[in-house]
Amino acid sequence: MKKTLLAAACLILTLVKGYGQQYMTRNGFVGFYSKTPAEDIKAETRQGFAIIDEGKKNLAFAVLIKGFTFPKELMQEHFNENYMESDKYPKATFNGSFAGDLAPGRDGVYHVTVKGNLTMHGVTKPVEMPATIERKGNQLIGHAVFHISPEEFNVSIPSLVREKIEKSLEVHVDIQCDQK
Amino acid sequence: MRFPLMIGLLFLASAVVAQDTTLLSQVGDSLTNSTKPMPVTGTFKGIYLIQLQTNETIAAGALNFEIQHRFGQLNSGAYQFFGLDNATLRLGLDYGITDWWTVGIGRSSYLKTFDGYTKFKLWRQQDGGGGMPISVTLMGTISNYTQNFPDETYLNANYRTGYATQLILARKFKFFSLELVPSYIRNNLVPTVADKNDMVALSGGARVRITKRMSLDGEYNYLFPNQVVSTKVYNALSFAWEMETGGHVFQLVFTNAQSMVPTQFISGTTSSWGNGGIYFGFNIARNFNLTSHAKKSVKY
Numbered sequence: 001m002k003k004t005l006l007a008a009a010c011l012i013l014t015l016v017k018g019y020g021q022q023y024m025t026r027n028g029f030v031g032f033y034s035k036t037p038a039e040d041i042k043a044e045t046r047q048g049f050a051i052i053d054e055g056k057k058n059l060a061f062a063v064l065i066k067g068f069t070f071p072k073e074l075m076q077e078h079f080n081e082n083y084m085e086s087d088k089y090p091k092a093t094f095n096g097s098f099a100g101d102l103a104p105g106r107d108g109v110y111h112v113t114v115k116g117n118l119t120m121h122g123v124t125k126p127v128e129m130p131a132t133i134e135r136k137g138n139q140l141i142g143h144a145v146f147h148i149s150p151e152e153f154n155v156s157i158p159s160l161v162r163e164k165i166e167k168s169l170e171v172h173v174d175i176q177c178d179q180k
Numbered sequence: 181m182r183f184p185l186m187i188g189l190l191f192l193a194s195a196v197v198a199q200d201t202t203l204l205s206q207v208g209d210s211l212t213n214s215t216k217p218m219p220v221t222g223t224f225k226g227i228y229l230i231q232l233q234t235n236e237t238i239a240a241g242a243l244n245f246e247i248q249h250r251f252g253q254l255n256s257g258a259y260q261f262f263g264l265d266n267a268t269l270r271l272g273l274d275y276g277i278t279d280w281w282t283v284g285i286g287r288s289s290y291l292k293t294f295d296g297y298t299k300f301k302l303w304r305q306q307d308g309g310g311g312m313p314i315s316v317t318l319m320g321t322i323s324n325y326t327q328n329f330p331d332e333t334y335l336n337a338n339y340r341t342g343y344a345t346q347l348i349l350a351r352k353f354k355f356f357s358l359e360l361v362p363s364y365i366r367n368n369l370v371p372t373v374a375d376k377n378d379m380v381a382l383s384g385g386a387r388v389r390i391t392k393r394m395s396l397d398g399e400y401n402y403l404f405p406n407q408v409v410s411t412k413v414y415n416a417l418s419f420a421w422e423m424e425t426g427g428h429v430f431q432l433v434f435t436n437a438q439s440m441v442p443t444q445f446i447s448g449t450t451s452s453w454g455n456g457g458i459y460f461g462f463n464i465a466r467n468f469n470l471t472s473h474a475k476k477s478v479k480y
Binding site: 026049050051053058059060061062063064066072073074076077078080081082085087091093095158160161164 | 203204206207208210211214215218221222239240242279307354392393424425426427467469
């Protein structure tokens, strides 16, 4: 009996492991952009951590707010001090899944829908976006563009500078994940 | 016999499900583990606390325009509209050569004084364990007053010049920031032989954040005794209410110091809070980005 159980456990574990192949990156790219007549805003970081679990179609992402760099240093300071309060809420995270099939072992670009919870500035919101996942050898390359509004995440913007920031910011995410 | 197998399978299945939710904590943990100590920013909102300089410097390629304005003394009576009829003004330009090296010039109406300074950020405080606990900035300033005194024709440029060197030690805590500033001041000419040409002082400053964009500031400049004896001088004590909007920092100031130049307000403040010799005023700082990379429009 014990042997059967052990055999079953081993079988299932190997199945799970083989099926749940994970891909990871430590330098995922995130950038957000805003364009208004008054001012252009650009902030980017290459310090995002991401894991894609191909089998279970899950993915997670985490990035440090302080890692974002702006061309204007004062803007970066305001972003951390006044808007995102990065001492209090140091990171932004995403946890979710994707719908759509990736053909196993075949290189190509696959269109998927990513769905999950985005947490930043202490607020968690469900988000859904179209994305692409490209299989390239031992890599999965994820790419997504979506929009977020600062007010949805309790980031208050004084009326005096409201016109300098777009109502909804364009966010670009690029993750090149290697097989773990 | 099948029962334990079922249990086993159930256990395994739940383990698999549990693994799903840990994907997030997995990335979170890797992020936390790989995070190095980062420099602390925004210890103070500007390069001036009130009169005293802070550890902050101007970003590379940015220009700061500083207007420091003081009305007359509150105790000057109703005829002078409690000081509002008079004004002392310092206009200053500060430029960031690099992110850690700032130079500045200023002109104030008090004794028609020109001043220039250079400031180096030596160390920056870092958050996270094991990092640098404080920020250290070195500042050197030179001042020259040009006001004419017809009966004192011997006052040449050398006599009119003073120097101050300050080591600015600052630390940002959660809701407030503190700084401690030892100063060495040299005035080339002093009124009597009993007065010292070379003086030392110790200043302290604090900023307390009350909201995200508002804070209360205070500074106290302690001049060690028996250095200025021919005139009665007081230690400069100042308070300010600070408000920030975009690229502007605005401060409402109450102080007993009329001058805004270190060689003058630290060692030459002649009015005191005690008898109402208080100056009401304001500081306005405006930041301009001059570099091409800061001006460039966003492309994506």
